[in-house]
Amino acid sequence: MWDLHLLNVKTSDAESVGIFRIHHSLGDGTSLISLLLACTRQTADPDKVPTIPGNKKRVIHSSEHNFTKGLHRYVMRIWFFMKLFWNTIVDVLMFMATIMFLKDTTTPIKGRPGSVFNPRRLVYRIVSLDDMKLVKNALNMTVTDVALGVTQAGLSVYLNRRYGEGKKDRGATEKNNNLPKNIRLRSSILVNLRPSVGIQALADMMEKDTEAKWGNWVGFALLPFKIALRDDPLDYIREAKATIHRKKNSLEAFYTCYISELALKRFGIKALMINCQSYINKMTIVLSIDESVIPDPRQLLDDLVQSLKLIKDAVVERGLCHE
Structure with missing residues (x-):
């Protein structure tokens, strides 16, 4: 999972060079670098951890502090907190209602009772x-907005096909399709609420009897999917952006963190799990599915990939960017 190479190569800054190779599953780059630095000490003061230069604070001139700008910032701040408060109340009530009685629409991809114990298949596409x-x-x-938009588009196309099986195909357009109206389909997503740790925090964690804690602080959020066919492929992306922007202006995950055990028992592992992992210039889409519910996972992958192509082609054809 990791190894260390010490090279006896003298440089202008050091007597030798150390090269770490660490598997990404052990942590993200920032945390691992902070952890490694926390294991070292300053040459000038062996009791202190290294310091990293921070960003210089912007100097605010007095001309920026006029009454109009100050009043505008004050009003916008009040509006932000009002919106945050309202969104949080609505989301927490919706979360509690979901745990108690509010269910998603029964669709061809909804798992049946007991499906959590069924074997699962993993398929992926790059x-x-x-x-x-x-x-x-x-x-x-x-x-993230693009990934959610592609997911909504792919799921809409896939469900339209599944709803049309054994029936008269009504088409695949925004006005004529096989999808029922007002489908409620939501995903439970995990949100890590723990702030990014710095070098000093990691150094404190390695001390005995420290109050600093290891591990993540995980909350849940319900992310609604808008299942509908769109004649304009870019509508999927616009709707996804609006959904995520709305969720960012809510503290739902902080409150659900305290009922995470109950929420996990309620939601469990569903018939379909979608994971998008980026690395260098590639995005890997991984599906974990219950084959008794989704017998054709590669078709769903094809729909997701084709949705991305349609969205990209729409952007290029309209001259919104240059390849």
Whole structure:
């Protein structure tokens, strides 16, 4: 999982060179670098951990502190907290209602009672991360927005096909399709609420009788999918961006963190789990599925990949960016 190579190569800054090779599953780059630095001490003061230069604070000139700008910031801050408070109340109530009685629509991809014990199959497909970044930059959003939009599009196409099996096909357009109206389909996502640790925090964790704690602080959030076919492929992305922006303005995950054990028992492992993992210039889409519910997982992968292609082609054809 990891190894260390010490090279007897003298440089202008050191007597030798150490090279670490660490598997990504052990941690992210920032945390691992902080951990390694926390294991070292300053040459000038062996009791202190190394310091890293921080960003310089922007100097605010007095001209920026006029009454109009100050009042505008004050009003916007009040509006932000009001919106945050309202969204949090709504999301927490919806979360509690879901635990007690509010269920998702019964769809062809909804697991049956006891399906949590069924064997699962893993399938994956690798797509171009550059394609997702192209859409991201053209529409001024994040890769997460694009990934959610592609997922909504792929699921909508897949469900439209499943609903049409054994029936008269009504088409695959926004107005004519096989999808029922107002499908409620939500995903339970994990949110790590623990703030990023620095060098000093990691150094404190290695001391005995420290109050600093290891591990993650995990909360849950319910992410609704809008299942519907769109004639304009970019509508999937716009809807995804609005959904994620709404969730960012809520403290739902902080409150659900305290009822995580109950929530995990309630939601469990579903018939379909989707994971998107980026590395260098590739994005790997991994599906964990219950084959008794989703017998054709590769078809779902095809729908996801085709949805990304349609969205990218729409961006290029409209001249929103240059390849």
